[in-house]
Amino acid sequence: MSAFFTLVFPLAFLSIVSAVVGNETTGAGVPVAQFLVAPFAVFGVAEATFVMLATDTAGLRERGVLMRLRGTPVPVWTALAARMAAMALVSVAATALLTGVGAGFYGVDVVWRKIPALLLTLAVGIACFSALGLALVAVTRTVLVVQTLTQGLLIPLAFISDVFIVGADLPVWLDRIGSALPLRHFARAMAQTFDPTGGGYGFRPGDLLVMVAWGLLGAILALWRFGWMPRGARPAHATTTPVEAGPAPAVPGLRTIEAGRPTATALLSGQVRYALTSQWRDPLSVFFAVIFPVLLLGLFPVVFGAGEVHGLTAAQYLLPGMTAYAIAVAGYVNMPEDVAQARGRGVLKRLLGGPLALRWYLAGRICTVLVVSALSTVLLCAVAVLFLDVRIDVARLPALAVVLVLGVACFASIGLAAVAVLRSAASLVPVTLGTLLPLSFVSDIFMVGDAPMPGWLAAVGNLFPLKHLSAALLAATSPAGPDPGFAVGHLMVVAAWTAVGLLVVRLRGLYRG
Known part of the structure; x- marks a missing residue:
């Protein structure tokens, strides 16, 4: 599932949308696919860092893995750091894969002077959404809640954050929601690094600062509320009471053999x-x-x-x-x-x-x-x-x-x-x-x-x-x-x-x- 949503889905999305809308060239002679690579790469990065990292971490906590690590010579923070590094590598791989396929099949040009801006934007985006994912783990109880909230937030926000639909004419209230959250700023900063028509080196300091602010907020919340113990589990009792032997509980909807075959x-x-x-x-x-x-x-x-x-x-x-x-x-x-x-x-x-x-x-x-x-x-x-x-x-x-x-x-x-x-x-x-x-x-x-x-x-x-x-x-x-x-x-x-x-x-x- 991780490989599908972070690698396969953005690549399939690029291919299908390019085929549906046609890879026409704009007035500046740039193919449409040039402006599709960046938003789909942003979606892959957000899936890896915000969704998959949070779900995996919540699963480790729920299964008691993080709690058991605290009793071993391995520092617990290395488990989280290793997973964050793994998701960072997956994010870089997703971006490189999309760029390579776009360049090889859809005429996408790599703007070499903007590569430093691309790498910086990618690093800030990975850090920002990793921190937000861990913050969500810190304030929730179960892996199912984490999985539902991350996917339930990311996909609708992608429609109003210049990811699935770029430059949509949104109502004012919906546009303000998108502008207040970091996904749109990540998408716009990444889009600038793939734009061959604009001058400069592709840096968007304002968008990067917004992502840094959200990342710091997520990191503070994660450090403050994060717990290593499984949540929602019933506490163990010091003593147990023997259960008296008796008939087996009845299965709902069934009758016993003595009562006849169930209808x-x-x-x-x-x-x-x-x-x-x-x-x-x-x-x-x-x-x-x-x-x-x-x-x-x-x-x-x-x-x-x-x-x-x-x-x-x-x-x-x-x-x-x-x-x-x-x-x-x-x-x-x-x-x-x-x-x-x-x-x-x-x-x-x-x-x-x-x-x-x-x-x-x-x-x-x-x-x-x-x-x-x-x-x-x-x-x-x-x-x-x-x-x-x-x-x-x-x-x-x-x-x-x-x-x-x-x-x-x-x-x-x-x-x-x-x-x-x-x-x-x-x-x-x-x-x-x-x-x-x-x-x-x-x-x-x-x-x-x-x-x-x-x-x-x-x-x-x-x-x-x-x-x-x-x-x-x-x-x-x-x-x-x-x-x-x-x-x-x-x-x-x-x-x-x-x-x-x-x-x-x-x-x-x-x-x-």
Whole structure:
């Protein structure tokens, strides 16, 4: 995951955006890619230092590693310093990789006189976001909270900080938020070092001072509040009380053998409750499947303005795309990760010798995907109708419900197929998320303008189900029309991919681990 978000994702982002918008030359004869390397490098550095360093450090503390190090000859600070140095090397590697690919394939020029400014800006940015990441670890309790807050802060801020969108005409209040935080200053300082048209040596003292101030604030907070002991753990008792022998506790939703075989309803409801409980205890999964699409739906029209996209308002066009993205995250990323981790712990094999069949275990997780996707859909539609002036034809709500169920079945089956093909849970998320994000750009999910997409990219999008699910949702959420909102052709493609996923699961099986 670290390698994907710090190295692969910025590089893929550079390639896709360059292909979508076209690597045209500006009026000064500079290719567009010249101005894309710096912001994507900033995102890679922030992912490595603010997200990955904080998550790794919180994990070490939660597992008790930092506490145990205090009883060894190794100074504890060396563990943190080593991880900070590692993330610094990863940040430099991400910047060098982006620059090399940009120079080799997209005509990006290295402005040699600005290399000292580039190195200084990179060093200040690494120090600043490393300190902020450790400060966040110091004021939080668990690794899940750290992971959710870092990703939940970084990605939305990237849209208003000249990282994902450079030079956007933001509302005053949103522009002030971006100007007050260090990410925009890092992006602008880095952009200056890649700008071949400007004179001088590329130093931006004002932006560097802002980053230094934020870094000092983070370092002070980290030193003041940082703790080496695991937080949130129950204290050990000096004495223990023997537990009297008695009957084993009952499993929720099941009846004992003496009472008879449990009903299908009891089996399914018990597994759904179990899967939902597991889902709600993972705030990062909830954030990306429920909160993140709603944030993008509200943020994109503000950033891009109130213009039209393919003849529709920005919000009307984005609603089905964000709904499709939420379904794909829940069914193709989150649920397969849970199943793969359960397989790694031996849960799926133990089901072979127990009273609970695998089909009920999987049915509970697929129903959970449906519940989460339905919740995301309701929230997205409510925000769109109440705040973004989107109109939804009530007569097409049955079509929306059908598309939702078929979409969940499609991406859940493809996600399970990925579990069946891949052996390791650690390799699953980089594959699923690493394919979903690029496909989101070529499937009209993430808005990149009203210009037509290159033919080969459009063909790639038409091959996979994400674009067809979005198109079916668009038909079901469009304003009133003569048809009931069923895009039969697109739904047939979604159904075909569902059959392919189920076939792979049938042939490969899920017990391999």
